[in-house]
Amino acid sequence: MKYLALAFMAISASGLAAAIGPGDRDKPQTTADVLKSAKAEDWRRPDPANTLYMELPSGRVIIELAPRFAPLHVANIKALVGEKYFDGLAMIRAQDNYVVQWGDPDEKRATENSKRQLAMESVIPWGKGLPLVKLPDPDTYAPETGWIDGFPAGVERKPSGQAWMTHCYGMVGVGRGNPPDSGSGSELYAIIGQAPRHLDRNIVTVGRVLQGMELLSPLPRGPGAMGFYEKPKQRMPIKSIRLASSVPIAERTAIEVLRTDTPLFARYVESRRNRREDWFLVPAGHIDVCNVNIPVRDVPAAKP
Amino acid sequence: MKYLALAFMAISASGLAAAIGPGDRDKPQTTADVLKSAKAEDWRRPDPANTLYMELPSGRVIIELAPRFAPLHVANIKALVGEKYFDGLAMIRAQDNYVVQWGDPDEKRATENSKRQLAMESVIPWGKGLPLVKLPDPDTYAPETGWIDGFPAGVERKPSGQAWMTHCYGMVGVGRGNPPDSGSGSELYAIIGQAPRHLDRNIVTVGRVLQGMELLSPLPRGPGAMGFYEKPKQRMPIKSIRLASSVPIAERTAIEVLRTDTPLFARYVESRRNRREDWFLVPAGHIDVCNVNIPVRDVPAAKP
Numbered sequence: 001m002k003y004l005a006l007a008f009m010a011i012s013a014s015g016l017a018a019a020i021g022p023g024d025r026d027k028p029q030t031t032a033d034v035l036k037s038a039k040a041e042d043w044r045r046p047d048p049a050n051t052l053y054m055e056l057p058s059g060r061v062i063i064e065l066a067p068r069f070a071p072l073h074v075a076n077i078k079a080l081v082g083e084k085y086f087d088g089l090a091m092i093r094a095q096d097n098y099v100v101q102w103g104d105p106d107e108k109r110a111t112e113n114s115k116r117q118l119a120m121e122s123v124i125p126w127g128k129g130l131p132l133v134k135l136p137d138p139d140t141y142a143p144e145t146g147w148i149d150g151f152p153a154g155v156e157r158k159p160s161g162q163a164w165m166t167h168c169y170g171m172v173g174v175g176r177g178n179p180p181d182s183g184s185g186s187e188l189y190a191i192i193g194q195a196p197r198h199l200d201r202n203i204v205t206v207g208r209v210l211q212g213m214e215l216l217s218p219l220p221r222g223p224g225a226m227g228f229y230e231k232p233k234q235r236m237p238i239k240s241i242r243l244a245s246s247v248p249i250a251e252r253t254a255i256e257v258l259r260t261d262t263p264l265f266a267r268y269v270e271s272r273r274n275r276r277e278d279w280f281l282v283p284a285g286h287i288d289v290c291n292v293n294i295p296v297r298d299v300p301a302a303k304p
Numbered sequence: 305m306k307y308l309a310l311a312f313m314a315i316s317a318s319g320l321a322a323a324i325g326p327g328d329r330d331k332p333q334t335t336a337d338v339l340k341s342a343k344a345e346d347w348r349r350p351d352p353a354n355t356l357y358m359e360l361p362s363g364r365v366i367i368e369l370a371p372r373f374a375p376l377h378v379a380n381i382k383a384l385v386g387e388k389y390f391d392g393l394a395m396i397r398a399q400d401n402y403v404v405q406w407g408d409p410d411e412k413r414a415t416e417n418s419k420r421q422l423a424m425e426s427v428i429p430w431g432k433g434l435p436l437v438k439l440p441d442p443d444t445y446a447p448e449t450g451w452i453d454g455f456p457a458g459v460e461r462k463p464s465g466q467a468w469m470t471h472c473y474g475m476v477g478v479g480r481g482n483p484p485d486s487g488s489g490s491e492l493y494a495i496i497g498q499a500p501r502h503l504d505r506n507i508v509t510v511g512r513v514l515q516g517m518e519l520l521s522p523l524p525r526g527p528g529a530m531g532f533y534e535k536p537k538q539r540m541p542i543k544s545i546r547l548a549s550s551v552p553i554a555e556r557t558a559i560e561v562l563r564t565d566t567p568l569f570a571r572y573v574e575s576r577r578n579r580r581e582d583w584f585l586v587p588a589g590h591i592d593v594c595n596v597n598i599p600v601r602d603v604p605a606a607k608p
Contacts, residue, residue, distance in 0.1 A: 096518045097473050097597075122585075138442050140592045169401050169498045178582050193521075194473045194499055194595055198579060198588040214400045214525040217497075221518040275502060278482050281426075284502040288444045291498055293401075 031271040034264065035295065042264040043256035043297070044150070046210065048245035050074070052081065053253070054102075054212075055239040056091075061212030062244075062253060063172055066151050069165050070121040070206050073174055077185035077206060079114035081241050085186065090235035094219040095227025097193030101175055102238060103186055105229075111186070120180040121204045123162040126155055130163055133260050135269065137286040141197040142166070145289040147260035151208055152289045154200055165205040168195045168290035170213050174204040192217040195290040210296050211255060254301040258294055268295075335575040338568065339599065346568040347560035347601070348454070350514065352549035354378070356385065357557070358406075358516075359543040360395075365516030366548075366557060367476055370455050373469050374425040374510050377478055381489035381510060383418035385545050389490065394539035398523040399531025401497030405479055406542060407490055409533075415490070424484040425508045427466040430459055434467055437564050439573065441590040445501040446470070449593040451564035455512055456593045458504055469509040472499045472594035474517050478508040496521040499594040514600050515559060558605040562598055572599075 046064045054061040067074045080086065086102070089109070093101035124130075132155060134146040142154030145166060152166045165171060171191050176183030183204055190209055209216070219236060222229040229235045244252055259265060272292055274283035333341075350368045358365040371378045384390065390406070393413070397405035428434075436459060438450040446458030449470060456470045469475060475495050480487030487508055494513055513520070523540060526533040533539045548556055563569060576596055578587035 094522075096521055120585075137444050140441050140443060140590050141588055180585060193497065194592075196595070197592065198576075198584075198595070200588070201586045202584055217400055218398075218522040218524050220522055272502075280502075280506055281484060282505045284445055284504070286444050288498075288501065291500070291502070 028274070028276045029267060029271055030276045031268065032277075034267045034271045035258075038258070038264050042259055042262050043299075044259050045254075045256055045299075046244075048247075048252065049243065050207075051210075051244035052077075052207075052241055053244055053247060054086070054241045056215055056236060057239065058215045058236075059212060060253060061215055062210045062255065063207050064150075064210050064257070065207040066149060066165060066205070068149055069124055069151070070174075070204050072118045073121055073183070073185050073204050073206050076114050076118055077188075078243060080111065080185055081243055082246075083112045083114060084240065085109065085111060085114065086238050086241040088237065088239075090232075090237045091216075091219060091229075092187075092235060093189075093226065093228045094192070094221050096221045098191070098196060098227065099189040100192055100216045100219055101187060101189040103175065103188065105232070105235060114184070114186075116184050116186065117181050118184050118204075122180075122201050123160075123164045126157050126161045126163045130155075131261060132163070133265070135287070135289050135292075137273070137288070139289065141200060147289075147294075150257060150260045150294065152292070154289075162201070164201055165208075166195065166289055167191055167197050167199045167205065168208075169193070170209040171205055172207045172209060173199070174206060176203060190216055195288075197290075210257060211253065250301070252301070254299045255296050256299050257296050260294065332578070332580045333571060333575055334580045335572065336581075338571045338575045339562075342562070342568050346563055346566050347603075348563050349558075349560055349603075350548075352551075352556065353547065354511075355514075355548035356381075356511075356545055357548055357551060358390075358545045360519055360540060361543065362519045362540075363516060364557060365519055366514045366559065367511050368454075368514050368561070369511040370453060370469060370509070372453055373428055373455070374478075374508050376422045377425055377487070377489050377508050377510050380419050380422055381492075382547060384415065384489055385547055386550075387416045387418060388544065389413065389415060389418065390542050390545040392541065392543075394536075394541050395520075395523060395533075396491075396539060397493075397530065397532045398496070398525050400525045402495070402500060402531065403493040404496055404520045404523055405491060405493040407479065407492065409536070409539060418488070418490075420488050420490065421485050422488050426484075426505050427464075427468045430461050430465045430467045434459075435565060436467070437569070439591070439593050439596075441577070441592070443593065445504060451593075451598075454561060454564045454598065456596070458593075466505070468505055469512075470499065470593055471495055471501050471503045471509065472512075473497070474513040475509050476511045476513060477503070478510060480507060494520055499592075501594075514561060515557065554605070556605070558603045559600050560603050561600050564598065 050065040052063040065074045091102045092105045139145045144155040154166045155163045174183040175187035224230045273287040354369040356367040369378045395406045396409045443449045448459040458470045459467045478487040479491035528534045577591040
């Protein structure tokens with residue numbers, strides 16, 4: 001068989017703030033070389049208190065929340081999940097090359113302690129404390145891009161002084177109506193196509209799918225406007241959404257995510273900017289932040 | 305329901321070489337405004353002699369070929385299609401956030417007059433005759449981007465003097481092995497995820513899916529390495545691939561594609577660079593060439 005190209009690992013990536021760039025070309029390595037040389041400390045275990053398990057009939061989707069970027073929304077999603085708000089709800093929308101979205105198709109389910117409206121959290125202030133791992137390449141949308149806390153991010157130091165998570169494949173955000181404060185986390189979406197970066201700074205992102213995108217991205221596209229499903233039987237049900245920390249240890253999925261704040265990650269990114277596998281003829285010399293898939297791996301389960 | 309954002313039309317886009325840019329901000333228009341004002345001459349009918357119909361059990365996928373960019377490969381694909389080479393073959397691969405690929409899973413089917421190896425056609429020479437409709441925004445991968453013949457394109461005037469089609473969502477290319485000349489068009493792929501622009505200039509692109517991406521992108525991801533299917537029953541069969549010009553007029557799909565070489569297209573692109581719909585709070589100010597979906601519409605069928 002002809003391989004279109006070497007594999008993108010079915011995974012997602014994490015580096016050191018400065019070392020990504022031409023300097024690394026002195027010791028060219030393939031991605032496989034780089035990952036093979038990774039040490040235990042180059043990987044991290046996502047915090048179970050910020051990890052969601054969405055259980056679908058087809059399996060488990062694992063989402064890592066990003067409290068730094070949207071503290072109110074992350075807290076509210078945890079409250080919703082604590083109330084079992086999502087259990088029995090459904091995937092309500094799949095729009096090709098755009099998003100899948102889930103929540104209450106009837107918009108009737110009551111909540112207990114969680115909120116139904118929250119202040120906008122689409123950006124956070126840029127400040128020296130923000131641990132940006134910077135990508136040196138030009139970006140169409142943001143003056144600077146890179147990773148913060150392992151999530152892809154855009155930064156505009158001036159004039160706005162803002163940072164935000166970039167809308168890449170697999171990012172999870174909060175559906176809202178026209179009013180900026182009309183979202184709460186009771187409807188969530190995941191990006192399944194070309195990064196819709198025009199959404200950056202327009203809507204609240206809360207995290208990223210670490211595992212299970214292949215359960216979401218092949219959902220049949222909805223026949224209605226914007227990919228909404230029109231009949232109940234078209235909607236894949238959600239069995240439950242739980243915080244990993246509330247699930248017995250034996251039932252958790254043991255995974256590790258490549259750290260983005262290590263020298264190894266810088267080498268990883270360089271191996272994606274300039275592909276050295278035999279198949280490639282012309283190295284690209286650059287990479288879009290949304291084309292750096294951050295590796296996630298299965299690891300032996302923790303002992304309960 | 306909360307709308308994540310206004311619709312991306314389930315379609316794809318086409319403008320005037322210079323008019324895209326800040327100048328148009330004087331008369332801000334939404335995309336709906338722009339398309340509403342389109343005249344008959346802002347649309348084009350794809351040439352049936354360069355249009356493929358791939359018939360799947362789920363429906364018809366329509367692909368427009370780009371002979372300027374890959375004349376040998378386009379001619380060879382037409383020869384293969386003329387031999388009914390693809391009839392009864394199958395989708396052989398679906399890799400999440402990357403590609404679906406089709407061809408002969410057994411690599412045994414004989415060909416008649418078509419070739420099995422062709423010289424590389426991953427770039428064409430940049431020259432003054434090339435009708436580039438230029439996008440003014442910075443791109444991570446190419447010095448210049450825009451559209452040529454209605455297809456998204458990258459250009460490097462110096463030092464290489466090259467132009468090529470960019471690997472955007474829905475683009476169709478030719479699978480190959482490691483040798484650059486090992487592709488022929490007997491295995492084709494379509495992009496179903498984030499634009500893998502590192503493939504630009506590394507592989508031959510031959511066209512773009514105009515209609516039917518929603519039949520390809522939700523294929524179940526293959527369980528094997530790189531998304532290959534492992535068992536025959538996992539593979540969606542291809543009923544046939546035909547050149548539209550060889551199909552009776554009454555059986556053709558009457559569609560039009562928005563031209564990319566008109567003032568209207570420039571306004572269309574501007575409406576995507578800076579979204580004026582009420583939902584948006586912050587216009588992006590820029591757009592990636594792969595985020596400009598070129599509208600395709602159904603039209604009344606031609607009379608046979």
